[in-house]
Every structure is written in structure tokens, then in C-alpha cells.
Amino acid sequence: MLGRRRRLALLAEGCFTTFEAKTAVGVLRYRADEVAAVIDSTRAGTTAAACVGAGGSIPVVADVTAAAEAGADALLIGVAPRGGELPAEWRAIVCAALDRGWDVLSGLHVFLADDPELAARAAVRGARLLDVRRPAAARLVATRRAADLEALVVLTVGSDCNVGKMTAALEICRALEGLGLHASFVATGQTGIFVADRGVAVDAVPADFVAGVVEELVVDAARLADVVMVEGQGALHHPGYSGVTLALLHGACPAAMILCHHPRRGHIRSHGPSPSDAPVEAQDPIIPPLHELVRAYESAAAWVAVGRVTGIALHTGDLSEAEARSEIDAAKRATGLPATDPVRFGAETLARELARLHAQRRSRATLP
Numbered sequence: 001m002l003g004r005r006r007r008l009a010l011l012a013e014g015c016f017t018t019f020e021a022k023t024a025v026g027v028l029r030y031r032a033d034e035v036a037a038v039i040d041s042t043r044a045g046t047t048a049a050a051c052v053g054a055g056g057s058i059p060v061v062a063d064v065t066a067a068a069e070a071g072a073d074a075l076l077i078g079v080a081p082r083g084g085e086l087p088a089e090w091r092a093i094v095c096a097a098l099d100r101g102w103d104v105l106s107g108l109h110v111f112l113a114d115d116p117e118l119a120a121r122a123a124v125r126g127a128r129l130l131d132v133r134r135p136a137a138a139r140l141v142a143t144r145r146a147a148d149l150e151a152l153v154v155l156t157v158g159s160d161c162n163v164g165k166m167t168a169a170l171e172i173c174r175a176l177e178g179l180g181l182h183a184s185f186v187a188t189g190q191t192g193i194f195v196a197d198r199g200v201a202v203d204a205v206p207a208d209f210v211a212g213v214v215e216e217l218v219v220d221a222a223r224l225a226d227v228v229m230v231e232g233q234g235a236l237h238h239p240g241y242s243g244v245t246l247a248l249l250h251g252a253c254p255a256a257m258i259l260c261h262h263p264r265r266g267h268i269r270s271h272g273p274s275p276s277d278a279p280v281e282a283q284d285p286i287i288p289p290l291h292e293l294v295r296a297y298e299s300a301a302a303w304v305a306v307g308r309v310t311g312i313a314l315h316t317g318d319l320s321e322a323e324a325r326s327e328i329d330a331a332k333r334a335t336g337l338p339a340t341d342p343v344r345f346g347a348e349t350l351a352r353e354l355a356r357l358h359a360q361r362r363s364r365a366t367l368p
Helices: 022-030 048-052 064-069 088-099 116-125 165-178 190-196 207-222 242-252 290-302 321-335 348-366
Strands: 008-011 035-039 074-077 103-106 129-131 152-158 183-186 227-230 256-261 308-314
Touching: 008 022, 008 064, 008 088, 022 035, 022 048, 022 074, 022 165, 022 190, 035 048, 035 064, 064 088, 074 088, 088 103, 088 116, 116 129, 152 165, 152 242, 152 308, 152 348, 165 183, 165 190, 165 227, 165 256, 165 348, 183 190, 183 207, 207 227, 207 242, 227 348, 242 290, 256 290, 256 348, 290 308, 290 321, 308 321, 308 348
Parallel strands: 008 035, 008 074, 074 103, 103 129, 152 227, 152 256, 183 227, 256 308
Antiparallel strands: none
């Protein structure tokens, strides 16, 4: 990971759950062979699979010492706390890792390498503080270049935050490869960067340049890909994160979009990630019906380049199989589009539609 083979301890102290530890879960799902342990003293003695349904028998341990005994040689911060700061109670854990000479990989908004105490500890032991959210120095302004690519550009969009946009993109990439197409994943958040070993955390880029950075990532990925799958962020209707969503839409200029949704979530979670049945704040906006979300995303995309929602990806991990299939059928009826839970039932139905669109684009491109 990030240029070196590692045995990671994932830090998720006090919050190793599916909804709170998104980064840890993403790494466990797609880079589990590089994980030695998860640190969460409140769940020590269990396994990753028992806590979050991914990672199999990887142990959950109480501290850095136990993680080292499990074979870890680096620490990855597996949670993105609201506000992006390093929680005070985690500082001792990071220090303990640095004192062992471990590299510390972080996707926090605050850059650990800029912390004098942590930087000094790292220097003494020859460890590195790797802040993947630190943006590049380039200041790029979008010019709609991604609209004219031969590759099919696809963006995952959502009804809310934390509804599976990155996961859907990665699962669709896998399914497209199974259909014989070369799919490239463009990471736009810290978890995606840890999974893909490249990308830009766009929420750390100055607002004027987010679309331009995304455009550059997409154009670069399209050079060797049939389909470019762009990881979505935020949600168009979210009061806090709509800006980054719109920048992704207008930077990527997607010809196709996959709408991601948690079917039992009725309100936008503007006060942080939580299970679908947790109490909502009175002021949390209601999530519009799926057919209205489809129209909203297509309308917003069309301000710069025409793009269509081509499928629905549902997050049904906390539903029974019968409930999940019922919700998938309801999504199909509501939108007239292919729908599935790409983790639970596979992404082939979504990938086949994208493969069809890709074939159409190639046919048009070869016409005299």
C-alpha cells in the first residue's frame, strides 16, 4: 500500500462499526491481505467479520502491542471523525506506533506530518507520516475536456453520504472486467486512495479547483480504459456536501451515473454517519423519492454535459435477503432502471448496461 508492502493495524478505537469506520471497512473489503489486526479496545477479542461483515478472521485487538503481536508493522487510521481532527484519545495510539518505527497512514483533514510532536517522534525512529488527503499543488480549472472522451465515464452519485458510492464503483469495475472491458477506478476520497494507491481527496482541494482536478484524473484514466468509474462524494441534496458533488458532476462530465441509496433511510444524515434506524435531527432534510433524484442528477449534469442515470445501487447490508430483494424490485419499478445491491447480489446487471452504452459509443465513433 502506498508504494510498500505492509501489514496494517487499522485504528478504529471505540467505533469499529460499518457506519462509523468506513475507511477500515473499505480496506478490509479490498486490501484484506495487507491487514494484520484492527485496534478497538471496546471490541477486542472478536474478529473483523463479526463486527463489520468484512475481513474474515482478522483479529480485533486492544492496542498497538497486541497488533504488533499479530504481525502489524504500520498503522492506518480507519475512521474519518466528523471535522477531520485526530481525537485526543487516539494520540497515544499514534505515538505508540511511531515509537515502534511504524509508518502511520492517515486520511484525516488535519495533516499529521505538520504536528511537531508527531513529526519529531517519527524522525527519531525513521517512521513516516503519510497524509493522503494532502492536495497536490496544481491549481486546475475545468474546461469540459472529460465530455469529449472516447471512454465511457461513469460517476456514482448518492441520495446521501455513506450509501456505498465507492463500493458500488469498485464492484462495477470488477464486473466490467469480467465482461472483458478495461475499467479504471478514479479515487476521490481517502478510502478510495488507500484501496487504489492513487487518486485525490477532493474535499481537501480549494473549491475553485475541485472540478479541474477531477477532470485531470478522468482524462488521465481514460487513456488506457474502456470505462472510467469515478468515485462519488456527498449528495446533491446534502446541506453540507452538495458542493463537492456538483464539482464532481461538472469535472467528470459523466455520460452515465449510478445512483446509490440506502432504501430504509428517509432523512439525509447531516449530523454524521449513523445506522438507518437511528433517531434523526428535526432539521434533517427528507430524501426525495428515487425518481426525483434521477431527474435532479440528470438536470444538474446537463448544465455542463448530458449524462443519464443508468442504474440503481442499493445498500441493503442491514436488511434480510427478502427485504433486500423487495427493495430492489421497488427501485426498479420506481425508476424503470436496473437495480441491485452490488455487494450482496453482484454488480453484473449494472455492468451489462454500461457495457451496452460503451458499445454504442464505439459504434458511433467508428461511423464514417
